[in-house]
Amino acid sequence: DSGVTQTPKHLITATGQRVTLRCSPRSGDLSVYWYQQSLDQGLQFLIQYYNGEERAKGNILERFSAQQFPDLHSELNLSSLELGDSALYFCASSVSLSGGASVRDTQYFGPGTRLTVL
Amino acid sequence: GENVEQHPSTLSVQEGDSAVIKCTYSDSASNYFPWYKQELGKRPQLIIDIRSNVGEKKDQRIAVTLNKTAKHFSLHITETQPEDSAVYFCAASMTGRGAQKLVFGQGTRLTINP
Numbered sequence: 001d002s003g004v005t006q007t008p009k010h011l012i013t014a015t016g017q018r019v020t021l022r023c024s025p026r027s028g029d030l031s032v033y034w035y036q037q038s039l040d041q042g043l044q045f046l047i048q049y050y051n052g053e054e055r056a057k058g059n060i061l062e063r064f065s066a067q068q069f070p071d072l073h074s075e076l077n078l079s080s081l082e083l084g085d086s087a088l089y090f091c092a093s094s095v096s097l098s099g100g101a102s103v104r105d106t107q108y109f110g111p112g113t114r115l116t117v118l
Numbered sequence: 119g120e121n122v123e124q125h126p127s128t129l130s131v132q133e134g135d136s137a138v139i140k141c142t143y144s145d146s147a148s149n150y151f152p153w154y155k156q157e158l159g160k161r162p163q164l165i166i167d168i169r170s171n172v173g174e175k176k177d178q179r180i181a182v183t184l185n186k187t188a189k190h191f192s193l194h195i196t197e198t199q200p201e202d203s204a205v206y207f208c209a210a211s212m213t214g215r216g217a218q219k220l221v222f223g224q225g226t227r228l229t230i231n232p
Contacts, residue, residue: 002161031218043162043207043222056217090161094218105150105213107220109161 003027004093004110012116018079021113025072025093031055032074033094033107034066038087049074081117088112120145122210124223132231137198139226141208142190148210151184151191152220156205165206166193195228203230 003026013019025032034046045058049068060066063081068074078085092107121144131137143151149170154162168175168182168191175182179198184191191210195202208223 002163033218033220042224043209045219045221048217048219050217056219058219105218106152106164106167107218108164109154111161 002108002110004029004091004108006089006091006110006113008113009111010114010116012118013081014118015081015083017081017117018077019081019115021076021078021089021091021115023074023076023091023093023110025074025091026108029093029095029108030072031094032068032072033092034060034074034076035090035092035109036087037090037112038084041087043090046076078115083117086115086117088114120148120210120212120219120221122208122221122223124208124226126226127224128227128229130229130231131198133198133200135198137193137195137202137228137230139193139206139208139228140190141192141210141223142188143210143221144189145210145212146186146189147212150211150213150218151182152209152211153182153193154207154209154222156207156225162207198230200230200232203228 005024007022030051033048036044046060048056066076090112091110124141152167155165156162179196181194205225209220211220
């Protein structure tokens with residue numbers, strides 16, 4: 001158990017719908033990262049938040065958005081869902097960020113949310 | 119941006135033998151290289167990582183080597199056991215200015231044959 005929690009574990013919805021995935025980082029971690037894992041694309045970085053602020057962006061679609069709240073939990077919002085959005089969505093957290101890539105940068109992954117769009 | 123290539127995509131070895139997985143990266147500014155193990159349907163779990171200021175790191179049966187000049191790094195597993203069977207991912211990232219973007223390789227499915 002990494003200490004990162006994600007809800008829900010499974011989500012089944014229809015095309016065109018909107019869903020929200022939730023992540024709670026490990027105690028003391030300030031950074032939260034979101035990843036998408038699909039069979040054909042592997043693990044893709046979506047977005048990173050640090051202490052409430054967006055810090056890095058990857059291949060995140062405009063239909064997707066995220067935020068990190070004052071209690072440091074994060075939510076990933078997926079809207080206008082398409083069949084191709086079906087995937088495992090992982091959240092990861094790390095303590096903080098330093099300029100020299102220290103042990104505090106190590107990312108620990110949550111158990112994931114499996115999204116199925118029908 | 120960063121691009122990470124990982125080989126082989128599948129690897130089958132006899133129990134007790136060694137396994138080697140190789141990755142190359144494109145961005146010379148990358149300074150952090152973790153390896154994750156993922157069992158079917160589960161979370162990626164960090165097994166070892168290396169930072170750009172060292173060339174090699176070892177943890178029991180697992181070792182990672184980094185060649186910054188050639189921009190490649192490798193995972194070595196010795197005395198393989200059936201529980202080592204999983205998908206292994208390498209990743210590269212440039213950490214700094216408060217940001218970290220892990221770019222993953224496509225994964226290697228390792229099968230240990232008893």
